Amino acid sequence: MFRLLSIFLVFLLIVLSPGQHVQAFDLGTERLRVSGFGTLGLTWGGNKNYGIQKEYIHDFQYGNVSVLTDSVFGLQLDFNIAKRLDATIQAVAEDRIRQDFNNIVDWAYLSYRPTSNSVIRAGRMGIDLFMLSEYRNVGYAYLWTHPVIEFYKPISLSHYEGFDFRYSRRIKPGYFEFKAFGGQTGSDINVGSGEFNLRMRPFVGFNTSLEDNDWKIRLTYSTTDTAFIKAPADPLVNALNQVPQALWPQAAELHDRLKGVNTQTHYFSAGFSYDKHNWVVQSEFSLIASRWVSVDMTNGYLSFGRRIGPVTLYTVGSYARSSSRPRVDQNQILSADLQELALATQNLLNAVHIDQNTVSVGLRWDFHPRTALKIQWDHTWTRKHGGGLLDLKKPLDHDITLNMFSANLNFVF
Amino acid sequence: MRLLIILTAFIIYLPHYAFAEIVVIVNPRSNITALTHHQIIDIYMGRNPGLTNDQKLQPYDQAIDSLIRSDFYYGITGKPASAINAYWARLLFTGRASPPKSVANDSAILEIVEKNPLAIGYLDKRYLNDHVTVVYSIKRQGRENTEH
Secondary structure, three states: OHHHHHHHHHHHHHHHOOOOOOOOOOOOOOOEEEEEEEEEEEEEEOOOOEEEOOOOOOOOEOOEEEOOOOOEEEEEEEEEEEOOEEEEEEEEEEOOOOOOHHHHEEEEEEEEEEEOOEEEEEEEEEOOOOOOHHHOOOHHHOOOOOOOHHHHOOOOOOEEEEEEEEEEEEEOOEEEEEEEEEEEEEEEEEOOOOEEEEEEEEEEEEEEEEEOOOEEEEEEEEEEEEEEEEOOOHHHHHHHHHOOOOOOOOHHHHHHHHOOOOOEEEEEEEEEEEEEOOEEEEEEEEEEEEOOOOOOEEEEEEEEEEEEOOEEEEEEEEEEEEOOOOOOOHHHOOOHHHHHHHHHHHHHHHHHOEEEEEEEEEEEEEEEOOEEEEEEEEEEEEEEEEEOOOEEOOOOOOOEEEEEEEEEEEEEO | OHHHHHHHHHHHHHHHHHOOEEEEEEOHHHOOOOOOHHHHHHHHOOOOOOOHHHOOOEEEEOOOOOHHHHHHHHHHHOOOHHHHHHHHHHHHOOOOOOOOEEOOOHHHHHHHHHHOOOEEEEEEHHHOOOOOEEEEEEEOOOOOEEEO
C-alpha cells in the first residue's frame, strides 16, 4: 500500500509541477508515447452486516474507510512500429483479489490501419460493452467518482484476447463508427464468500455509435458462452445435479439456472450522452439475457450535470433488477432428506437476486488542466432478498438502505 | 484623473482583445485553401476529417493551460478546456487516438507549420505571416466562426 501511495505522490508532483503542461514524458522520439493515469481515493461505505463493493475485483466495505477501493495507477506505452502499424501496452496497478502479471497487463495489442477510416487490432484489448467500459479505470475521463455501480459492477470483465475491426467516417448527421469484435475473456473476482474464476469463450459482438459535437448515441450487442467457472457455491450447485429426478423434479432446473457454466449470455445496451451549454447528460440502459440467474437482469442510469466555472455539480439515478426469480417449490421435494439442500438452494437464490436503486450527488472540480478533485455521496435502497450486488453477512430479509461517500483525486499525464 | 487613465487603457486594449481572432493555418505546400467547421473539429478531436486524397494532417496544440487553447476549443466546440481534456483522456486511454502535440506559443506553431507541409496549427492572428495559409478563423470575443 505504501508503495502504491509513493507512486501516486511522485506522479502527482510531476503532473502538478510548473512547466510540465506540455508533454509529461517527451522521450525525444515521435514513435514512443508514454502516458498514464491515476486516482487516489478515499471511500467509506456499507455496514457490518451488508458489504458494498464498486467492482467485483475489490474487497467489500463493511462500514470502514478504504484508500484502496478507488485508488488505481495505470501506465500506457504507444509505439509506432511502421507507417500504419502501432503497438500498445497498458498496465494497471489497483487493489484486486489476484495480483499477477496476467491481471496487471490490461492491454497488449497491435493495431493496423489499412485505410484512414478503418483499424484492425489483435491481442489483449479493453472490453467495449458500455460507454465507460474501456476507460472505467481512468477517473479523470468521466464525471463521477466511480462508474455507476448498478450498471458497471455486474460486468466484471476488463479485457479480452482476440481481435476487433473498427470503421468510422463522417456522414450527414454526425460521425459514425462501427466496431466488431471477437475472442475470449474472463476474470478473477471477489464475491464475498471467496474467489470466483470465470472464463468465457467465444466472446463476440458489435457496437455502433453516431456522434456530433454535442451528443452521442451508441448501441451494443454481444454474446458469450461461459466455458469455466470456479465459485464458492460450486459444491451446492453440483449437489443439485446429483439429486434423482424422482425425489426433486425441480432440482435439475434450479441447477441449470445456478450453474453458469456452458450458458449463453446476451448483452444488449443503448447509451446516450449530451454536452451543451454547460449541461452534461448521460444515460445507458442494458438488458442482459441468460439462463444463468446471477446475470439475468436489466439495469440503467440517468446522470445530469451542470458546469459552473471549473466545478460540475451532478446527480445520478440508477437501478439494477434481476429479470427472473426462480424459487424452490416445496411441493416438489419428495424426500425429507433434501430439506437442508432445498433451504441452502433457496438461500443462494435469495442471495444472487438483484433489486437495487441508488441516487448519487457529487461534484467535480477541475482545478488543474490534468487533475480533478471529486466528491460523491451514494444512497442505495436494496429490497428484501435483492442484495445480489452486496455481500450479505446475514440474510437480507427486509428492505435496507446503505450509504457510500467517496473523495477522489484524479490525474492524467 | 484615475477614471480617465482606466478609460484610455480600456480603449487601447479593446481593439486587441475584442476583435482578436484565432486563425487556423497550414503549410501552402499542403494545397489546402479552406477547411469546414466539421473538418476542424474532426482534426482536433481525433477523428478522420475526410480530406481529399486521404491527406493526413498533423495537428499541433498550444500549451494546455494557455488562454488561446481554451478560446480555440471553446470557439470550435463550445466546451471548456476541462471538458476537452477529459475527452482526450477518453480517446488516449481507449487506444483511439493520441492528442495533438503541444508546443509553447504562437511563434512555435508558426515555425512548425512553415517547415512541415502536413502540420496544422492555430495562433493569434496578430502573429500571422505570408509563409502560411489561413484555412479557418475564429473570433475570440464574439465566439463566432467564419469559414474562408
